[in-house]
Amino acid sequence: MSGWVLKGLKTGIRTTPYPKVEEHAPGVSPGRPEGGVPAGDKKPADFACPVDAITVRDDRVSVDYNKCIHCARCLPPAGAILVKPAGGYEWAYKIQRDAVDPGGVEKTCRRSLHIRVVDGGACNACLSEVSQITKPYYDIHRLGFFITPAPRAADLLLLAGPVTEHMKLPLKKAFEAMPGPKVVMAVGTCALSGGIFGPGFASGGGVAGFLPVDIAVPGCPPPPLAIIHGLLLAAGRKDPDPTTSPGPGCRRDAQ
Amino acid sequence: MMEISLLLELFLLSCAAGIVLAIAIPERNAPSIFAWTASISSAIILIAGGIGLFTDQPFQAELWRISSLGTMGIGMDRLCSLFVFMAGLVFLPVSVFSARYMQRYSGRYSLRSFSIFYHLLFASVVLLLIAADALSFLLAWEVMSILCYLLINYEHEKQENTRSGLLMLVMGEAGFLAVVFGFLLLTGPSGGLDFTSLRLNAGSIGGVTRWLIFLLTFFGFGIKAGIIPVNTWLPKAYKAAPGNIAAILSGVTLNLAVYGIIRINADILPALDVGPGIVVLITGSLSALIGILYATTEDDMQQMLAHSSIENAGIIIAGLGAGMVFAATQHPVLAGIAFIASLYHMINHSMFKTLLFLGSSGIELKTGSRDMNGLGGLIRFMPWTGSFFLIGALSIAALPPFNGFVSEWLTLQTMLQSASLQSIPVKITFALSGAALALTAGLAVTCFVKAFAMSFLGMGRSKASRRAVELPWSMRSAMGFLAFLCIVFGIFPTYIIPVLDRTVTPIVHESAADALVPPFFTVGRGNEKFSRAFVSDFHDLGAQVGRDVLPGRGLVVLHRGGKRNPVVFAMSTSYTFIVLLLLLGATLVMLRIVVRRRKVRYQPAWDGGLRRLPSHMTYTATGFSNPVRVIFSAVFHPTVTKETKEAVAEHFRTAITKERREVHITERLILQPVVSMLRTVSGRIAKIHSGSVNTYAMYVIITLILLLMGGQFF
């Protein structure tokens, strides 16, 4: 047994300094297509976006991250249209809504936030990234965030997946079982818009309209740091940055 | 002041009236009339016992004189009075309870005969207790045994019950015969059968005979208490008996066995060495452990309580054993404490076990089932029954401040006093017995958490348990009375112990009360005999609190040992009770304050997001106790058969049937080998029956020759 202790000590600290210091290690984020470049004479159809996430607004390319599934078809070499930034992961944004208890979680759970993860039919990539945040590289426990199996003890409902018909009831029950104040965080494109599965007979078009979403973390899947960013937003420990939040029209709730 | 003899006459009259009325009035009115007469009888006997217990009125009466056998008489010393009082205390609520309970048998079984048997049983129990000589004692014992059989077999149409009743009768008779032999050995050449002359004669009895008498009477009486290895009848009989009779069996007849053992092995013929005490101690602690193991894993509530009776009998007997050892080694005070602990536990057991039996009968009455796997959620429909049952369960689980805690704590403390004994093996026995009793106490908590939780909490696992209704007030009041007593006996031990001490003093010849429950500790004020340091120690424990308010003794039970280490143990359930009340109150107040500021939302229990949580997805009683079953599988030694049915092909299973059979450990290790040995022996003997006349003639001749030869020698 002592061998394990030594091994653990020898490994040293691997944990990211984020959020105190920006994390710049290669590979922490796949990046995402960046809008804002001049569209020229291109029409949205020319981008061949399979999920219609790219639109042209005021002669500039605009990307709806709630729909983007990171298929990379708009990127070089195949797409050769949009430039992709190297890093960046502070993708989460807040959705202002008339919550039951607005700002309650920010006040009461600032230092300690318990998370109930619900899988609403996710493909596992999002869930895998969610489980990464508890592992040594990201270790959310140092920030006072904990994943709990009991919704009774949870302050935040983390949802991944497009919310299938079969998961609607369990999800609703889990949300209702949580004591207030509570917030819902939708992780991944599927949870925000249904993603590639789209709204259909068996899979919902995301959680919005079914549960009140407070924090959105787009991405397919969002890297662990983006999820941590979302958690920090939920706990009120990071101010929403207006420049990283997508503009109006990109958000599902604004449409 | 009423005369005891008058009260006894009144009691017999009331019993007789009950019997006469039972015959005279229409059957459908029988239960209520029966309840009245029985309750009046109980009240009378309660007063008689109380007078015997609290006053020093000696009571002796001669019944008749038989020339060859001496005087047959009755009498009540303090020991008798205690048991008589306890009998009244149990019979009273059971009689009240039975009025409505017996109506379930109306039309199916004769309520008239029940009434007659019940009154006769009550009378025989009292006569047994006040008998002052061997003959009337044995006569009453036999009558009581047969009446018990008749009452256990009340639902005689069920064949299973008859078998259980017969087993009980056979084992009871075996015990009776053993006791008769014991008494025969006890009577000296003078032939006096009354207890006084037996006591006088006891001094002249030699070592081997002493041992023989001890073994015969201990196990003979022990059969009624269900101690191992003579307990196989008990769970079966208790299961067969109607609920109220099971309460009587456990609350009264079990005490009779304890009475017999104390009367003969501590009073008339006290042991001279540690041997008998050690045997009693080991038997007691083993009975306790085996009893609670089976109780924990049993799912039929009444049978679970029966196994628990074995456990509690074990604790009582273990206390007696410790007392006998201390008495034999000239530690009268410690012996007194041990006997007090034992008697205290017996009293407590009578109360909470009767309460629990009444509770389980009430549940059976309203749900039709005693199988805890099929119960659940009853607290919503039977809040009173549930609360009373909870008090009984907490008491029997020995949680402070309830009465079971006091007596089990005293018993365990007694075990620890083996430090003052000399012999190492005896010390080790005490230590092991103490460990066994401690384990028993732990398992008892498991057992009764299960009993309460599986019956009253959670979801109803059967339709009947979801449609139950509260019991009528008469039944509830009977249970409430007992629950109240459980609390009173729990929080006022300092007032109970001196009373018990009065009954024990004649046996151990020294009072333990002063050593066990000293009066308030203050410097001066009649406490000069204690050293200053000792008294000041007790100031810290708060032993002087309430000195000016309380009329009697302090509220702390403590044992004063030697000079160097004055306080050996101390405890106060009274203070615990007060602190618990304060904490409970504070919690309620805090909850009120917290809740007032917030909205309270009621949500169903979290079920993992299932569409619906059906009741078959909740824990069962068997599941709850399964860890115990697994850990102690060497004791239970189950045989498991598994059957799988398939449809169409191998992997399409349609049903899996698993069956578990257990044979009680004493039956497996002792009864079955003995029976099979007897079978082989009788089979061998049967071989000499050749059927030929010549052979038999030869047997006759050989016998004659042997007899003639024998005649020459003697």
Next chain:
Amino acid sequence: MASAGRVSESGAFMMPIGPVFSGSAESAHFLLETVGEDIIRMIPRFFYKYRGVEKTAEGLPADRALLLAERFSGTSAFAHSLAFCHAVEEIWGIEAPRRAVVLRVILAELERFRHHVAAMEGICNSTGLVVAASQAGILEEDILRLSCKFAGHRYLFGLNIPGGLQRDFSDTECMELGRGIQEIFVKLQDLEKRLRYSSSFLDRLEEVGTVSLEDAVDYGLVGPVARASGISGDLRTCLSYGDYGSFEFSVPVEREGDGYARLRILFQEAKQSNSIISQAVSSIPVGGILQPPPPGAKPSGAALGWAEAPLGAAFHWVRLKENGRVARYRLTTPSFTNWHGFHLSTEGFAFQDFPIILATFGLSNAECDR
């Protein structure tokens, strides 16, 4: 309706687990019938994550349906997109260029390597061996970062397209990947050695969750689970595809069929994956990476594509219509096949072992439910 008979034993009850259970487990529901210790029977209830992928794919063009094939099971995205591409390539009558085929082998093995390390992490976690779980978690994230650096996506999404790959990789990139994987593999070997000498860990795995060879054959189990029970099936060898024929590797087989055998299989397969990657990165042929589909009207027809996903054999059956759209798409996934036999491993074992057995199977509901 077929409602199976209940288990009848006095006091038997059903212990429901899920659909929302554990920390971040997938949605699935298990009913354990028990009297409190041994699981007498386990009834799984799945398809909580049923998204109707097969139905959704109908009527979509092949390249759009590919996105579904890639994303219905994110942790084995590359293998499934590969199997889908195989099917479409067959219908279109094209073959991916050699360079793309070898790169696909590298990427598929990278995915298998990552998946197995994640599964080991799950097993260590289920037994409560936290340090080992953390070590495996570090390695998993190392591989994820390596994948991201190499392929631009942590889970290798968006790489496969019918006819080849969406992007090319330079030789230096590939060599770097090979070196990175080798480094991680060395650490993994250290972890394996340590685990092999942790008796308390092995106690929880050995002779727990046993699946016999006969049962495994009857239930047609596939992948590491089947190989731990003695079935030597692996689509990479028995239905060789891609360029696996030109690499030296072996398919590990164990006989015990218990949890430890499944763990050993994971370690050995990770070793083989590392070996394949190191062979492949040094022998990538030069050339194009994409064989474009035939111009004009694409051929219609049906074809079966397959690939050995990290969890076992995946079969994608695709029928394309004349307009190039999917008429029928049938997914047969290793998780679907293996969940069917999962109950075999739990029955007769204590339900405290259930999470461990679950972890040693390491199956995915996203893959099963589709």
Next chain:
Amino acid sequence: MKKTTCKNTTMKKLSEDLPPGCHGPVTVTGAAGRLSCRMESDAADIPPICNYLISKQGYRFASIVIEEMPEEWLAHYIFYGDSSQGPVSISARVNKADNLLPSISHLIHAADWHEREAEDLFGLVFHGHPRLGEFVLHEEWPEGTNPMKKDFDATVSYIHKEAGPGWHPPGE
């Protein structure tokens, strides 16, 4: 139908020398691409042929693929083996009016879930399967919802019914 040559020797032999219980005819319909052999047989012959492949030829069960044709169901049973001969598929056609296929689950237990899924999603009944019913679609879907049928509108959300009080989870 045009006779096509088969490159898979086992299957060639099978089509010429039918396994016991088969009535025939078993015709080879193609051998293109990765599948080494495609055959078509009468629906009633499916169980003996599958059993022959599994128990006599060492093939492994891979999948059942159901296709909906305008007038009939087309079921492909796909097997693969260790040999280098590649997977094979045996197809059977079932009239939509009959809507009944013989179950092979009692012979090949691996097909159990495939048949249950097909029954649930297509409404195609597998005769002899002891445990058809609720599988993919849970109890709240209206009876007779078969989402994989062509006439099913996949974009419409369905009104779900409540689970009845007598509902009990079906066995595995």
